[in-house]
Amino acid sequence: MQKDKVKIILGVIGADCHAVGNKILDHALTAAGFDVVNLGVLVPQKDFVNAAIETDAKAILVASLYGHGEIDCRGLRDMCREAGIGDILLYVGGNLVVGKTDFAAVEAKFKEMGYDRVYAPGTLPDKVIADLKHDLAQRGLLHG
């Protein structure tokens, strides 16, 4: 039933306008049974938080492809806390930093910033969907 679908927020953060992966994730997540609130590209942090509050979303999926991820993604967890949704699932993925960097270091950096899962470039939607289902089920938020 439509009303039982888990709402998730999807968007590309900051001044980034990479739209292709966003459209494919939207398609794949919708097909997997999620109610996707897709904010598209060029999304400020506060729009992610506001959308999550307005729709009672259970997860925010942030993408950054253009290299400014380090600056753009910092502080989103704090903003969620201040808005009263401090324990919402936060995922981030893409080309998160400028330059070819060891992914383990990038992952550690973004986990430190408060992201629950950090995805390397080239991750396919299936992996994200499986993780999302697992994490939501653990929190008792996924029905059926």
Added chain:
Amino acid sequence: MELKNKKWTHDEFYAVRAEVLKQWPTGQDVDFDEAIKYHENIPANRQFAKRLVKAKQNGETLTQPRAGVALIDDHIELLNFLKKEGEADLLPTTIDSYTRQNQYKEAQHGIEESLRAGRSLLNGFPAVNHGVAGVRKVVENVDAPLQVRHGTPDARLLAEITLAGGFTSYEGGGISYNIPYAKSVSLEKTILDWQYCDRLVGIYAEHGIEINREPFGPLTGTLVPPSISHAVAIIEGILAAEQGVKNITLGYGQCGNLIQDVAAIKALEALAEEYFAKHGYTDCVLTTVFHQWMGGFPQDEAKAFAVISWGAAAAALAKATKVIVKTPHEALGIPTKEANAQGLRATKQMINMLRDQPFPLTKEVEAEIEIIKAETRCLLDKVFELGGGDYAVGTVRAFAAGVLDVPFAPSKFNLNKILPARDNNGAVRLFDVGNLPFTQDIIDFHRAKIEERGKAEGRSPSFQMVIDDIYAISNGRLVGRPR
């Protein structure tokens, strides 16, 4: 101001200019008369337009990377490295994404963080913040023609500063820097803002300073059929010429099927000459740029070199005037300077090996040229008709009606109704033609091509086929066959 494809008057331009130069404090340092004198002293070998004309005459294909970092000295070092170690013929300055969104405060923050971190936290060079003096420091320390490359819907102040700073080429356009680069900026606004940039270049031309202009050919870089990007390129070329631009480079992003790619450049040259002549823009020099594959890349560097080399081969065989080069780090984001130089060297080797091998105009190539021309004419002529004889007005109406439609674009002013997919030979066709004003013959041609592939793969064409094609090259092949 009412949008129409008409050269701005002196009063129209200077009224807007006063506002533009106030958008950030560095705007106050722009002095046009002094900039003209500055350009008069730039040697010919650093002038973009002259270098392109020479290449066109000699049948050369020049190489050009993308590159830009936050700080001036690092940026100079990067460009000189790409010239020396990458043997690049032309050099860029890629502008960071905050500047592209006119977020100069954020760009300033990025400069400061980069200074603290000892590495660039910006994905390009924030030229507006560095101002005319900072830009000139780059221009004076790099011995090659320099172009501004970006993705800025409102690039007026950036144009004022970088051109006054001594850059001799400026990329972008009112469609190609809106539809793929913005979410909610109207086409009326971006076309007007780019008429301003073109008029500025036109005024430089009237003072004897030739600045090259380049509409951004590949658009979203994701399975864009040649006729769509050609129509946009030719419209932007005409809009630029109307404002007085005299040296224009039209672009195309590699699709991956060699016959289609060679045919695309041939068709683009012929159509542009035809439409420029038809509308009376006869004193404009036209050249072409071929972009190596703009979609997803393999992560494996050896595989990435194959993609780069295939783009280099197609550019050389198509005899494009220049090629924009990718790097083996493409799948992972912004490359190191070493990786950037490697992409350039691989490209140069391929171009040099192919420069004496003319690609035969086979009947397959000729047929492809004809189909691209026929499609592009359908689009251009409908835009002109919708605008009542005005390409600027027509473009706004055409996007609203889906007569122009760019696949996978973020802009809400793009209808997003068409869906591209590869045919059985890897050429990009349309699985759904949306509202494109094609003739029935052309619609049937696309349907037949997609059906042929579906049959070969034993599946009905669907969105899954499109997704498979988007990921195909990064997964090691051109056509996204079922796995």
